[in-house]
Amino acid sequence: GWLKTFDDYFRDQTQHILNNMVIKLQEDNRRKFMWSEISYFSKWWDGIDGQKKDAVKRLIKDGQFEIVTGGWVMPDEASPHYFALIDQLIEGHQWLEKNLGVKPKSGWAIDPFGHSPTMAYLLKRTGFSNMLIQRVHYSVKKHFATQKTLEFFWRQNWDLGSSTDILCHMMPFYSYDVPHTCGPDPKICCQFDFKRLPGGRVSCPWRVPPEAIHAGNVQHRAWMILDQYRKKSKLFRTKVLLAPLGDDFRYAESSEWDQQYQNYQKLFDYMNSQPEWHVKAQFGTLSDYFEALRKESGLGEKSSNSFFPVLSGDFFTYADRDHHYWSGYFTSRPFYKRLDRVLESYLRAAEILYSLALVQSSKSEKISVFPSVDNYKLLSEARRNLGLFQHHDAITGTSKDWVVVDYGTRLFHSIMNLKKVIIDSAHILILKDKGAYNYDLSTPFLKMDDVQSSQDSLPRKMVIKLTSQPRYLLIYNPTEQERFSVVSVNVNLPRVKLLSPLGKPVTVQISAVWDGATTVSHEAYQVSFVAHLPPLGLGVYQLLEVQSSEAVLANYDIYMRNSRQEKPDKLFKIKEMQNSVDNIILENSYMKLWFSGMSGLLEKINTKEDGKNHQMKVEFSWYGTTSNRDKxxxxxxxxxxxxxxxFLFTE
Known part of the structure; x- marks a missing residue:
């Protein structure tokens, strides 16, 4: 979703596009159509009958309908983690394998705001041979066009051979819409976007409308568009030319299918009937294009790649005109960019625990009540919500506010559901007597230590209430490496004892939980300790109240400008630093750090192993925005x- 939510777009446009596709492609076997995102396609598929599904399979088999890329979405290529990029590809491709028995061959990325070699690498490893990109800096496009290098083998920087090469087509002009795909003159190309015929809801901004093709104008109109095709072809190394015919949410109305296909077929028929024009024009899919391109350029399965140049590197930062660099979105809506990473980590942790629990549940009839089917549905839903958020208008932060709330709600619900999967799975795994397992949805066996109340709220640490009876603290290491990590939880009192999974006392530190900058809360205390867990391990620690605790209490030095601490704390030693302080020094056995007493910023590091001092400079800076119309x-x-x-100092 961009201006509408995912569901609203589906209701208003997407389902109608796909319904019309089935009808209109069957009317003429020369017609072709491509689709990219499986999120929409799967939602549509779930609501159609068997007859329509069979028709789709026939259209794919006959080469009229092609799935390109086949990921859950067309993702952004800057903000996502590679885990999520792979996961949404897997989700889409597994759906295609299960429901259609097809595997995409070519990548189609016309709208991400810049392009990453990581995506090229992932597509290559997926088994793709070809890919297409569009949003590249206009000066780069101009340079590539003059050098005829708009088609190239994209190779990874670290590849000393050619094993990562993937054939890439870069669209040469401003946009992927019809006015910018037939050739260099959008005023002319727009006249061949037949949805813009007079009387329709959209028109050409250049104020020259299209004309319906008929016997009286077909020669002139065919020559006009062929001239654009020839000019565009001068930017490439072969005689094979691609001119995509679409735009955002096009073909939702039956009338547009007729307008585009019928008028273009008349143009193609006329061109092909003129042997002296030396042209063969037809509808085609992306695979049709790359197949013809490889044949024309002599690129066989075993031939060399020397016909096209080899390129390494990325296509960031994107600019479509002037100095309009699209780097603002790298930091737009950072709260949701973080929520994406939180969901990602919960998903991976839940998948591993669920898999291990599934193995255990299959070994014993007594634990057949483990909700494996329900939890797998929650995992799938979480994968799909994570995948949906990788879209180039979602994780980028460029959607409208209500669309962002819809995305955030999906992420939030999936985080809640994954916590349930983690709890249910860990329950089985920690029981010594698996026969004692009892699943009760109303009373979960475990609780997570953080609570988030809504999609736009910050998580809060739960305060664990201690008594002389142990509270069990279950810690999970979701990585494949042994871990020594500091773990911190909040408890209701400072007199604490912690026992390891082997029952041995563990050294803990008690730190203050602060109400504001200078006031210590006595409703909660932070307990920190070093947890040691094996790969993919679960460890059960015991926390209990004791009369006399051996825990280490944190000490605090506070520097306050123009204010004073109200009164000494009854538990923690809090020392107020003087205004004239020069440096703040932190030190351990490995290094010594000096911070400015005025700014609190790091100024020097001493590494004790070699005795060297390293001068540091940290600055906070800000940018204003232009006084021009564009901001x-x-x-x-x-x-x-x-x-x-x-430097900004708050009072």
Whole structure:
């Protein structure tokens, strides 16, 4: 979703596009159509009858309908973690394998705001041979066009051979819409977008409308568009040309299918009937294009790649005109960018625990009540919500507010559901007597130590209430390496004892939980300790109240400007630093750090192993925005000049 939510787009446009596709492609076997995102396609598929499904399979088999890329979405290529990029590809491809028995061959990425070699690598490893990209800096496009290098083998920087090469087509012009795909003149190309015929809801901004093709104008109109095709072909190395015919949410109305296909077929028929024009024009899929391109350029399965140049590197940062660099979205809506990573980590942890629990549940009839089917559905839903959020208008932070709330709600619900999967799975795994397992949805066996109340709220640490009877603290290591990690939980009192999974006392530190900058809360205390867990391990620690605790209490040095601490704390030693302090020093057995007493920023590091001092400089700076009409925003970063360094002290 961008201007509408995913479900609203499906209701208003997407389902109608796909319904019309089945009808209109069957009317003429020369017609072709491509589809990319499986999120929409699967939702549509679930609501159609068997007859329509059979028709889709026939259209795919006959080469009229092609799935390109086949990921859950067309993802952004800058903000996501590679885990999520792979996961949404897997989700889409597994759906295709299960429901259609097909595997995509070519990548189609026309709208991400810049392109990453990581995506090229993932597509290559997926088994793709070809890919297409569009949003590249306009100056780069111009340079590539003059050099005829818009088609190239994209190779990874670290590849000394050619094993990562994937054939890539870069679209040469401003956009992927019809006015910018037939050739260099959008005023002419727009006249061949037949949805813009007079009387329709959309028109050409160049104020020259399309004309319906008929016997009286077909020669002139065919020559007009062929001239654009020839000019565009001069930018490439072969005689094979691609001119995509679509745009955002096009073909939702039956009338557009007729307008586009019928008028273009008349143009193609006329061109092909003129042997002196030396042209063969037809509808085609992306695979049709790359197949013809490889044949024309002599690229067989075993031939060399020397016909096309080899390129390594990335296509960031994108600009479509002037100095309009699309780097604003790298930091837009950071709360949801973080929520994406939180869901990602919960998903991986839940998948591993669920798999291990499934093995255990299959070994014993007594634990057949383990909700494996229900929890697998929750895992699938979480994968799909994570995948959906990788879309180039979601994780980027460029959607409208209500669409962002819809995305956030999906992420939040999946986090809640994954916590349930983790709890249910861990329950089985920690029981010595598996026969004692009892699943009760109303009373979960475990609780997570953080609580988040809504999609736009920050998580809060739960306060564990201690008594002389042990509370069990279950810690999970979701990585494949042995871990020594500091774990912190909040408890209701400072007199604490912690026992390891082997029942041995563990050294803990008690730290303050702060109400504001200078006030210590006595409703909660932070307990920190070093947990040691094997790969993919679960460890059960015991926390209990004791009369006399051997825990280490944290000490605090506080520096306050123009205010004083109200009164000494009854538990923690809090020392107020003087205004004239020069440096703040932190030290352990490995290093010594000096911080400015005025700014609190790091200034020097001493590494004790070699005795060397390293001078540091940390600055906080800010950019203004331009005074021009175009401003920095969700997409663009348009500063008014160099960054300005500022120190801001709050009273």
């Amino acid at each position: 920095s925003g969700a997409y663009l970063f348009l500063p008014d000049g160099d960054a300005k360094v500022n």
